[in-house]
Amino acid sequence: MKILTASQIREADAYTIANEPIPGIDLMERASRACANWIQTHYPPGQPVIVFAGKGNNGGDGLAIARILLEAGYRVHVAIIQHMEHASEDHIMNLTRLKALVNSPVQVVHAVNEMPAIPAGAIIIDAILGTGTNRPVSGWLTNVFHYINNKAKNSTIVSIDMPSGLMADRSTKNAPSVHADFTLSFECYKLAFMLPENADRVGTPVILPIGLHKDYMQHVSTNFHFVDRSIIDTLYLPRSPFSHKGTYGHACIIAGSYGKMGAAVLATRSCLRSGAGLVSAYVPTCGYTILQESIPEAMCITDPAGEFSGSIHDLDQLGITFKAIGIGPGIGMHPSTVKSFERWITLQRQPVVIDADALNIIAGNPSLVQFIPAHSILTPHPKEFERLFGKTTDEFERLGLLSAKAVAWNIYILLKGRFSAIACPDGSIFFNSTGNPGMATGGSGDVLTGILTGLLSQGYQPKAAVLLGAYVHGAAGDAASAHYSQEAMSAGDIIGHLGDVFLSIRESASTNKL
Numbered sequence: 001m002k003i004l005t006a007s008q009i010r011e012a013d014a015y016t017i018a019n020e021p022i023p024g025i026d027l028m029e030r031a032s033r034a035c036a037n038w039i040q041t042h043y044p045p046g047q048p049v050i051v052f053a054g055k056g057n058n059g060g061d062g063l064a065i066a067r068i069l070l071e072a073g074y075r076v077h078v079a080i081i082q083h084m085e086h087a088s089e090d091h092i093m094n095l096t097r098l099k100a101l102v103n104s105p106v107q108v109v110h111a112v113n114e115m116p117a118i119p120a121g122a123i124i125i126d127a128i129l130g131t132g133t134n135r136p137v138s139g140w141l142t143n144v145f146h147y148i149n150n151k152a153k154n155s156t157i158v159s160i161d162m163p164s165g166l167m168a169d170r171s172t173k174n175a176p177s178v179h180a181d182f183t184l185s186f187e188c189y190k191l192a193f194m195l196p197e198n199a200d201r202v203g204t205p206v207i208l209p210i211g212l213h214k215d216y217m218q219h220v221s222t223n224f225h226f227v228d229r230s231i232i233d234t235l236y237l238p239r240s241p242f243s244h245k246g247t248y249g250h251a252c253i254i255a256g257s258y259g260k261m262g263a264a265v266l267a268t269r270s271c272l273r274s275g276a277g278l279v280s281a282y283v284p285t286c287g288y289t290i291l292q293e294s295i296p297e298a299m300c301i302t303d304p305a306g307e308f309s310g311s312i313h314d315l316d317q318l319g320i321t322f323k324a325i326g327i328g329p330g331i332g333m334h335p336s337t338v339k340s341f342e343r344w345i346t347l348q349r350q351p352v353v354i355d356a357d358a359l360n361i362i363a364g365n366p367s368l369v370q371f372i373p374a375h376s377i378l379t380p381h382p383k384e385f386e387r388l389f390g391k392t393t394d395e396f397e398r399l400g401l402l403s404a405k406a407v408a409w410n411i412y413i414l415l416k417g418r419f420s421a422i423a424c425p426d427g428s429i430f431f432n433s434t435g436n437p438g439m440a441t442g443g444s445g446d447v448l449t450g451i452l453t454g455l456l457s458q459g460y461q462p463k464a465a466v467l468l469g470a471y472v473h474g475a476a477g478d479a480a481s482a483h484y485s486q487e488a489m490s491a492g493d494i495i496g497h498l499g500d501v502f503l504s505i506r507e508s509a510s511t512n513k514l
């Protein structure tokens, strides 16, 4: 799914109005009905509803929602927030329609002391500002937001299109906004929803299709995408009936050190469970028994240094052709490991997966960047990202840096998080849609390294491997949390659920082909 900017959304609205064709007021009615339906599905008519409406089209939506809910038997109070003098045409039209329906005058709020009381259990509809927000909110509107956010107990804030005050494409980190429980947003995710700095403002985002014109949506060009199932199904490569283990490549996981052999086990096991033909683990000698006993299907190559790896650079001399290599989980930062990695990276000619301490070694010696093979996949978490690329003032700036580095280094960078951001060598960014806080547990990232290496090994191109790998990893985490709970699940449980996810992707990919 494409993520559009506020101005592209305005264009999409205008294109739909001109080419469907449909009058703007009817498009607004369609959007408002989608919201009202959602509210009716989730809350019974007994609950009081308070609609806060601004003077633009977002407010127009709010007034239309109020009318539809009144007609459906809800008790609705409407407060128009007078943040500007003139109202939009469709706001005025919907105000007229609302007033025709009910006799009681709609309240107009000019100052925070005129705000209506919010009863316990109310559904608060926040339709003050939407994608038209073009500057940080200041003045008395700040107090209005504060008033709404300190809502009465047990009430729920449902924001329409955007939490009021939030800008779709720019940081609002230091500006006030409504803090929604749910944001009902039209047609597509907004960039602001993807960023952790807005997590407690957006609440749970719900995307409601409103039938914006398909031609516009297909042709509009954007650097930002949301990886949903429709993208994933196109990436999946079914295995050929005549294939053999040689078809799916020999993968190598370079991981582990004394006390951190679990990282090697998790990455090796997830590599196997993601379809590599053969998997070898390269571990320090101390990890030999652990590895062989816990994963008999994998082969094991030991580094002579004992408790850490110091001869990684000699791997190429073994005469084994690895189709893909993943390096980093648990390797530590022993000076011999650092030296050995520095030599090893200069020898690589095909894309590799680089994670954890291997990233920290590069951060400590930026001249190594020139040796990272084109189209390699780097998987930093935010702290590793900061070590590699430095601090940024906000997360929009961090996205810019992420994209710029992927272009400059001609690599894929997967910045881990709730919506992991995957930057491609062409500068585009794909946000992964799967995963949950149960995955915030030691070893989850090691599992991802194994999955990515396994996918590369069996012939996925790096872009397909990183998009599919992130999706599968998160979806397996979702399946694990459904089974064990977010609290009780561990990284190993993600691996345990990879099979369910591959089965389901295989099934929908083949159904789509019928």
Ligand SMILES: NC(=O)C1=CN([C@@H]2O[C@H](COP(=O)(O)OP(=O)(O)OC[C@H]3O[C@@H](n4cnc5c(N)ncnc54)[C@H](OP(=O)(O)O)[C@@H]3O)[C@@H](O)[C@H]2O)[C@@H](O)CC1
Residues within 6 Å of the ligand: 013, 014, 024, 027, 028, 029, 031, 032, 054, 055, 056, 057, 058, 059, 061, 083, 084, 088, 128, 129, 130, 131, 132, 133, 134, 135, 136, 137, 138, 141, 160, 161, 162, 186
């Ligand atoms: N077009 C369509 O057909 C459809 C549109 N839809 C709906 O329309 C919404 C977009 O509506 P919109 O463009 O009227 O903008 P909206 O967010 O209501 O803001 C109104 C005005 O507020 C002002 N303002 C800006 N920042 C401010 C600030 N910080 N503090 C105070 N004021 C501020 C600014 O005016 P300015 O002050 O710049 O003159 C701005 O113009 C969209 O989110 C969706 O809900 C749907 O119904 C689908 C069909």
Ligand SMILES: Nc1ncnc2c1ncn2[C@@H]1O[C@H](COP(=O)(O)OP(=O)(O)O)[C@@H](O)[C@H]1O
Residues within 6 Å of the ligand: 381, 416, 417, 418, 419, 420, 434, 435, 436, 437, 438, 439, 440, 441, 442, 443, 444, 445, 446, 447, 448, 473, 474
């Ligand atoms: N709240 C969350 N929602 C979705 N995914 C998450 C969440 N927290 C963590 N994850 C995922 O779990 C993984 C954690 O990786 P990482 O921080 O490297 O863990 P570790 O170093 O312990 O292996 C990442 O892929 C990340 O996207």
Ligand SMILES: [K+]
Residues within 6 Å of the ligand: 058, 126, 127, 128, 129, 130, 159, 160, 161, 162, 163, 164
């Ligand atoms: K809003």
